[in-house]
Amino acid sequence: MKSFLFALFLLYSILNLSAQQQNDSIAALYKKQNEVKLNAVMLLAGAFEASYERNLNEESSLGVSFFTPYDNENLDANINYYISPYYRIFFGKKYAAGFFVEGFAMLNSIDREYGVQDSGGFYTYEEESVTDFALGFGLGGKWVSKNGFVFELTGGIGRNLFQNDYDTTIVGKFGFNLGYRF
Template sequence: MMKKILLLSLAFLSMQQLIAQEDTLVNSYEKKNEVKLNGVMLLIGAFEVAYEQNLNNDSSAGISVFIPFDREVFNDELNFYVSPYYRVYFSKKYAAGFFVEGFGMFSSMKIEEYYYAPNGAFSSYSEENYSDFALGLGVGGKWVTKRGIVFELVGGVGRNLFNTDATDISIVGKFGFNLGYRF
């Protein structure tokens, strides 16, 4: 009789342990912080990293930093940008699925101009740095594995608000395939 009670108790405790492990796997989706790296930008010559905090089931806020390292691709024009964003998710999953994003983008650009005399000889050169701020909208999708790996497709378009005459850049874009980790 004592053996039956002991075995029954062990079986009950084992079931409790299994249920607790299942709960921790489900709750791993609901972690608050994410770090991500944009794989598309790495391929074309820039480093873009993002940090995002999940505010609740339906929204998150984050910031991304973009720094080009291949100057041939970016024509020495874009020095960097910093882009805060806010997302609203339209899914039953915790901070995942289809989303709409509003973003700001503070950017620094270097504009180089070469001047030539009428006979074609080099006359002078000027270089000026400009800063601008853009507002924009984006859409995307986010998928999260049970282990916290994040896959994300995102694209957006915005408009510079200040130095568009000096830089001839009025429309800005954000796009990428981000890989990251939720913790």
């Protein structure tokens, strides 16, 4: 009787271990920690925006985005670059996916045009590069496929903190990001 109970216990343990390994491998697909993404809308508009994101747990992540234009004629903006770290809180059922709220900071540089009046009363326009720091928030959604492909829609708005005497106090971020989780 003891050998029968021992054999039954051993069989149960093996089956339980096998089921646990299968569930762990499925869960591992969603619990990968790193993501790289490109903003497809900005690529079409004439700018390059890449992001790296690190998933901290199933509900939060940290990331950083880098933006720079490569075709100023098609991109109707005066921005030179921005570097934007962010923190996200997710409200979805999957690991670090679904609806999210984001808080971000942004170090940005823009070209500002201003008028200078000469001695004859005529205005000439000059351009200068202004660097500023902004804080803001955003909303979005993230979807992750079983093989690690990431699709993300995001938008956010912030305010520059230091150069408030110019017309560039409000900054924005938006994207249609495609990437990979590994």
